[in-house]
Amino acid sequence: MQLTHLHIVNFKNIADTDLSFSPNINALLGDNGMGKSNLLDAIYYLSFCKSFSSLPDSGIVKSGEMFAMMQGDYLRKGVEEQVAFGYTSGKRKSFKRGGKEYTRLSQHIGLFPLVLVSPSDMDLVGGGSEVRRRFIDMLISQTDSTYLSHLIRYNNALQQRNKLLRDHIYDANLYIAVEMSMEMSAEYITKSRREISTRLLEAFKRHYHDIARTDETPGLEYRSLLNESTCRYSELLEEARRKDEILGHTTVGPHRDDLELTLEGMSVKSTASQGQSKTFTIALRLAQYEFMHEATGMKPLLLLDDIFDKLDSNRVANIVDIVSRDIFGQIFITDTNREHLASIVSTMPNVDYRLWSVSAGRFEEIKQ
Numbered sequence: 001m002q003l004t005h006l007h008i009v010n011f012k013n014i015a016d017t018d019l020s021f022s023p024n025i026n027a028l029l030g031d032n033g034m035g036k037s038n039l040l041d042a043i044y045y046l047s048f049c050k051s052f053s054s055l056p057d058s059g060i061v062k063s064g065e066m067f068a069m070m071q072g073d074y075l076r077k078g079v080e081e082q083v084a085f086g087y088t089s090g091k092r093k094s095f096k097r098g099g100k101e102y103t104r105l106s107q108h109i110g111l112f113p114l115v116l117v118s119p120s121d122m123d124l125v126g127g128g129s130e131v132r133r134r135f136i137d138m139l140i141s142q143t144d145s146t147y148l149s150h151l152i153r154y155n156n157a158l159q160q161r162n163k164l165l166r167d168h169i170y171d172a173n174l175y176i177a178v179e180m181s182m183e184m185s186a187e188y189i190t191k192s193r194r195e196i197s198t199r200l201l202e203a204f205k206r207h208y209h210d211i212a213r214t215d216e217t218p219g220l221e222y223r224s225l226l227n228e229s230t231c232r233y234s235e236l237l238e239e240a241r242r243k244d245e246i247l248g249h250t251t252v253g254p255h256r257d258d259l260e261l262t263l264e265g266m267s268v269k270s271t272a273s274q275g276q277s278k279t280f281t282i283a284l285r286l287a288q289y290e291f292m293h294e295a296t297g298m299k300p301l302l303l304l305d306d307i308f309d310k311l312d313s314n315r316v317a318n319i320v321d322i323v324s325r326d327i328f329g330q331i332f333i334t335d336t337n338r339e340h341l342a343s344i345v346s347t348m349p350n351v352d353y354r355l356w357s358v359s360a361g362r363f364e365e366i367k368q
């Protein structure tokens with residue numbers, strides 16, 4: 001899949017920009033705070049209907065302005081497609097594919113697959129389990145819409161159960177109804193998470209070795225109480241009711257699952273260096289890319305935001321080597337250092353690329 005053209009008005013610090021992209025490499029070069037990540041965020045927005053910076057829509061409108069809009073032209077499975085977003089302060093946002101407004105935004109997720117590698121991925125290693133659940137949920141949701149509906153259904157039922165617990169409502173029938181609904185979705189969620197973690201492992205290890213070129217063994221294991229228990233989920237919930245009432249929230253279920261990340265059998269969070277952790281997260285994202293490519297039959301857009309930071313020159317060279325292989329489709333890459341970008345394009349003499357210099361939300365193409 002390709003993003004051929006993007007028109008942005010009032011998105012963060014980008015006032016009005018029209019860009020046509022290369023089908024291969026698109027490089028954005030500029031100093032800190034100039035708008036490189038903002039451009040990637042705009043592209044991300046058109047795939048996920050939200051910003052990767054988790055800002056509410058009011059926060060993505062350029063300060064001092066009342067509205068923001070974006071329009072992306074894509075080549076998807078050989079067909080030209082258009083995705084458009086518009087938001088006016090105080091109003092509902094509009095999101096359209098081919099000029100037709102979506103009734104539910106979740107219908108759009110996964111249609112324009114995208115993988116983002118960003119500095120905040122370090123949270124995958126250092127953050128709480130919710131970051132890793134979001135990683136696996138986003139990945140599966142993009143390739144399986146049934147998963148996304150189960151996730152939404154599970155979360156709604158979970159909120160209802162938590163409300164019963166907080167309001168101290170002791171009606172067993174109400175609990176049974178809500179817990180049955182949680183159980184129906186939990187089974188699908190845990191099964192998918194288990195299968196997909198196993199499928200990610202091979203590509204993840206391969207990419208880790210390709211970047212690090214050491215003998216270190218990285219590990220990735222899905223941990224879920226439901227997998228490890230012989231009881232049904234509804235039994236676990238019933239058993240936990242008294243404790244949950246005291247605590248005011250649900251203590252068992254897929255919302256507590258985790259992905260255990262290890263290096264040489266030890267927790268990455270507590271033992272790995274910054275460069276090792278960064279290598280780990282990039283390898284995870286590249287494994288995600290391969291999985292999504294296989295699952296959707298489309299090469300996702302690959303957004304590489306500031307990926308070289310914290311890596312030594314050998315690892316940088318290895319990443320350049322990996323990214324230059326043609327398993328990846330269209331790439332958008334940002335950096336403050338021209339040498340990194342130059343080395344990427346110089347290793348691919350036959351590859352089409354475009355380079356922009358970014359300054360205060362403006363993009364000026366540097367012609368070669």
Ligand SMILES: Nc1ncnc2c1ncn2[C@@H]1O[C@H](COP(=O)(O)OP(=O)(O)OP(=O)(O)O)[C@@H](O)[C@H]1O
Nearest residue numbers: 012013032033034035036037038059060061062063
């Ligand atoms: N709603 C907004 N209105 C105007 N400016 C905004 C808005 N949101 C963010 N910005 C500005 O965008 C800039 C950050 O841009 P961005 O994150 O794209 O920088 P960058 O080029 O990626 O820098 P770095 O190399 O440090 O990652 C900041 O100066 C910030 O003030």
Ligand SMILES: [Mg+2]
Nearest residue numbers: 036037305306
């Ligand atoms: Mg940035």
